[in-house]
Amino acid sequence: MRSRAEILGLAALGLGGLALLFGLPHVVEIFALVDITVFVILSTLALSLALVWGFGGILCFGQSAFFGLGGYAYAIAVLNMGESTVPVLLGILLPMLFAALLGYFMFWGRVSDVYLAVITLTVSLIFFHLVNSTSGPEYRIGSAPLGGANGIPGVPQINVPGDPGRQLGFDEMFQLAMAVLLLTYFGLRWLLASHFGRVVVSIRENELRAELLGYDARRYKLAVFVIGAGIAGVAGVLFANWGSFIGPNVFSIFFTAQIIIWIMVGGLGTLGGAVIGTVIIQFLTTWLGETKIADTNLVLGVIFVLFVLLVPNGLQPMLRDLFGGWAARRAVARTGKGAP
Amino acid sequence: MDFAAIVLIQVLYAIASLALISVGLAIIFGMMKVINFAHGEFLMLGGYAVILPVQAGVNLWIAMLIIAPLAVGLFGMIVERVIIRPLYGRVIETVLATWGLSLFLIGAASEIFGYFQEGTSPPLGSIAIGAYREGVYTFFVIFIAAAVMAGVYLFLKRTRFGLVALGTMQNPDMAAALGVDTGKVYALTFGLGAALTGLAGAVLAPISGVVPIIGITYIAKAFITVICGGAMALSGTAAASVLFGTVNQVVTFLSTPIIGEVALLVAAIILLRLLPAGITGRFFRSGL
Amino acid sequence: MSAPLLATSGLVKRFGGVAAVDGVDFVLADGELRCLIGPNGAGKSTFFKMLTGQLAPTAGRITFRGDDITGRARHQVSRLGIGIKTQVPSVFDGLTVRENIRLAARRRHAANEAARAVDETLELVGLAAHADRPVGHLAHGQRQWVELGIVLATAPKLLLLDEPTAGMTRDEVARTASLIQSIRGRCAMIVVEHDMQFVRMIAETVTVFHQGRVLVEDSMAHVLRDQRVRDVYLGKQATARHA
Numbered sequence: 001m002r003s004r005a006e007i008l009g010l011a012a013l014g015l016g017g018l019a020l021l022f023g024l025p026h027v028v029e030i031f032a033l034v035d036i037t038v039f040v041i042l043s044t045l046a047l048s049l050a051l052v053w054g055f056g057g058i059l060c061f062g063q064s065a066f067f068g069l070g071g072y073a074y075a076i077a078v079l080n081m082g083e084s085t086v087p088v089l090l091g092i093l094l095p096m097l098f099a100a101l102l103g104y105f106m107f108w109g110r111v112s113d114v115y116l117a118v119i120t121l122t123v124s125l126i127f128f129h130l131v132n133s134t135s136g137p138e139y140r141i142g143s144a145p146l147g148g149a150n151g152i153p154g155v156p157q158i159n160v161p162g163d164p165g166r167q168l169g170f171d172e173m174f175q176l177a178m179a180v181l182l183l184t185y186f187g188l189r190w191l192l193a194s195h196f197g198r199v200v201v202s203i204r205e206n207e208l209r210a211e212l213l214g215y216d217a218r219r220y221k222l223a224v225f226v227i228g229a230g231i232a233g234v235a236g237v238l239f240a241n242w243g244s245f246i247g248p249n250v251f252s253i254f255f256t257a258q259i260i261i262w263i264m265v266g267g268l269g270t271l272g273g274a275v276i277g278t279v280i281i282q283f284l285t286t287w288l289g290e291t292k293i294a295d296t297n298l299v300l301g302v303i304f305v306l307f308v309l310l311v312p313n314g315l316q317p318m319l320r321d322l323f324g325g326w327a328a329r330r331a332v333a334r335t336g337k338g339a340p
Numbered sequence: 341m342d343f344a345a346i347v348l349i350q351v352l353y354a355i356a357s358l359a360l361i362s363v364g365l366a367i368i369f370g371m372m373k374v375i376n377f378a379h380g381e382f383l384m385l386g387g388y389a390v391i392l393p394v395q396a397g398v399n400l401w402i403a404m405l406i407i408a409p410l411a412v413g414l415f416g417m418i419v420e421r422v423i424i425r426p427l428y429g430r431v432i433e434t435v436l437a438t439w440g441l442s443l444f445l446i447g448a449a450s451e452i453f454g455y456f457q458e459g460t461s462p463p464l465g466s467i468a469i470g471a472y473r474e475g476v477y478t479f480f481v482i483f484i485a486a487a488v489m490a491g492v493y494l495f496l497k498r499t500r501f502g503l504v505a506l507g508t509m510q511n512p513d514m515a516a517a518l519g520v521d522t523g524k525v526y527a528l529t530f531g532l533g534a535a536l537t538g539l540a541g542a543v544l545a546p547i548s549g550v551v552p553i554i555g556i557t558y559i560a561k562a563f564i565t566v567i568c569g570g571a572m573a574l575s576g577t578a579a580a581s582v583l584f585g586t587v588n589q590v591v592t593f594l595s596t597p598i599i600g601e602v603a604l605l606v607a608a609i610i611l612l613r614l615l616p617a618g619i620t621g622r623f624f625r626s627g628l
Numbered sequence: 629m630s631a632p633l634l635a636t637s638g639l640v641k642r643f644g645g646v647a648a649v650d651g652v653d654f655v656l657a658d659g660e661l662r663c664l665i666g667p668n669g670a671g672k673s674t675f676f677k678m679l680t681g682q683l684a685p686t687a688g689r690i691t692f693r694g695d696d697i698t699g700r701a702r703h704q705v706s707r708l709g710i711g712i713k714t715q716v717p718s719v720f721d722g723l724t725v726r727e728n729i730r731l732a733a734r735r736r737h738a739a740n741e742a743a744r745a746v747d748e749t750l751e752l753v754g755l756a757a758h759a760d761r762p763v764g765h766l767a768h769g770q771r772q773w774v775e776l777g778i779v780l781a782t783a784p785k786l787l788l789l790d791e792p793t794a795g796m797t798r799d800e801v802a803r804t805a806s807l808i809q810s811i812r813g814r815c816a817m818i819v820v821e822h823d824m825q826f827v828r829m830i831a832e833t834v835t836v837f838h839q840g841r842v843l844v845e846d847s848m849a850h851v852l853r854d855q856r857v858r859d860v861y862l863g864k865q866a867t868a869r870h871a
Contacts, residue, residue, distance in 0.1 A: 114432075213778070300447070
């Protein structure tokens, strides 16, 4: 049951999002728009981990693996096919398929908590190692060289389906990314309010009790894991488009740490917080990279530690308490606890 | 025949280096149930703690065996007080906070030492084994690893501090009631783990060189070895090191180093699937 | 005589060398209310855990409504109609009372009917006034009733209650007793309790566990007069004595 305040809040968000989608390209110049586009894409990636970890209680330290798989799948497929529609689908489906296999392996084995974190981190690192070692010209899939540490440059942009000549421009790239973000955000809000979503949250709260009520926790966790992988995959596809490039750094331990920092800063257990955290951290990272005031890792590290010690619930709950009211019924939990 | 000897030596070296980089993390994990994600950077600091004094003229062995462990051990005690102690008992938060510390240390090292590789070549020269040559330093590393494992075991089992530490970990309230300063025990245990890690970083520095991000190459392997080893710090680490070191080296011989790395990681995943609590069984047991 | 609702034969659970449950033959009829008592460590909770699929028996069989359910997974057992209120309250602290019960009700009712079932359950356990408060904010006794409500909302055929009045005040205990009386007949129940006054309020047949086995099974009056039961509670060896 949604309160009036909640409905108004959602409507405001929706209208604001649409306003940005249609209006921003006219207001902001190209270079800024390109910067903003990547923030939007990474926010979508953050939402995927917000779902899996914040709501599903699944400690996935390797969300970057699905992001990277999506990007690489798209790049390789589009270089081979010359048309982007199927590659986009592959970029979404391949991570989901992989997540289904990995998830089955982990959840049916009742692997959880720290051990699950180790496995998922390890998977991302395996990809990092494998892709990094594909430097020679003999490493190619069809007409797409894997490029090893140098990655795959010159990735063709998404085109209007059926018309390979008509590729997306910068404005349209932003609008597509924004549309995906909005769809993901509202889609997840809907999903989490549905019965499926409530069961998922209850499993995070108390897996034993959920199963004693007859819910098979393994299936729900698998579903959440796969959905999260699909969202990360979409973000990966968009990312490969954004820079016309994809490289093995998307699988690195640094990048996977960043995703976690976004969530920690924004607020674990919230959706809006994921976006807030991403924008703040990425803005900071970009700014640090340009001004070279201090090493990026140094600053990020300090922020990370301070947030864990002092603001463990992240920014979104703080802001929410300040402005009071909307979305008041979202249960903000810190980390998923397994069965008691 | 001599090729077999070389292979064996390389396998032993792989096991030894894995054990060395993991034992400090295992002490902290097994005894304090703390997962220190800045572990790789403690290794990195150990590396700088040997190379910089050597460049300033200090004797290599003194830098490696005394300065490095002491420096990193003391640093570890500070970290314990500031970051670990406030979060004690909260496993996930500890992982996240130490991950932040890791980033901070990498950034700080990059700022202070620059991004370039520092190095010194392995001392002690080489000896002939049949038709091949093997560095004497390789044997030194194997020896140090064995000595460290044995030393830690004896220290924890046979000394008063070891007994007190074990008791405090199992039942801090009881220990406090008996007059033990539990804060000091935690600090010293973490410091011990850090010192061992510093030593490992220093010992391996002549072979791999040191860059600010060298910890990254170690953290995954150390983390995996410790988790797969299970709750018993020493025996678990030893067992996991033997398993993974062998897999890594054998597969490397049969193909490439990268595939060898991947094989180690895959073996870890399979092991965790089969033994979800690691080789030495249930979580939070008290043995060594 | 109709087939029993629940029957175990030779049920055993060993942990390492220790047998927590050491050969239990237990029969419960449809709609029956049984109290299960015994000193700590007698194996009562372990017995419940095997019935609900939380633990797999080392040996023996469990039959429920004619089906062999030995070793089935806990979510499967729940769907077959066995509900349990655990020894340590197991609820969803971060969700409201209403959401807790709704999750349970949805197992039996479709979305639009569930609301009615939730309201009925809230009335039954007397928590309608607190329906929209997070369960984690409630007092201990109230949390026990939430859990009772959750389990009742799944309309089980067999309800296991593991120390439902633990930590409750005198008034709360009395209220729980009348609650249980009011749902008698809806489902069969096995109630584990240490509070003898509470047991007296609700009991018909009482089963006494001791060291993983059934010691005595009789009416409340007979059990309380049985010398073996007294010995067990006072710590003496339960040897066969002549009266």
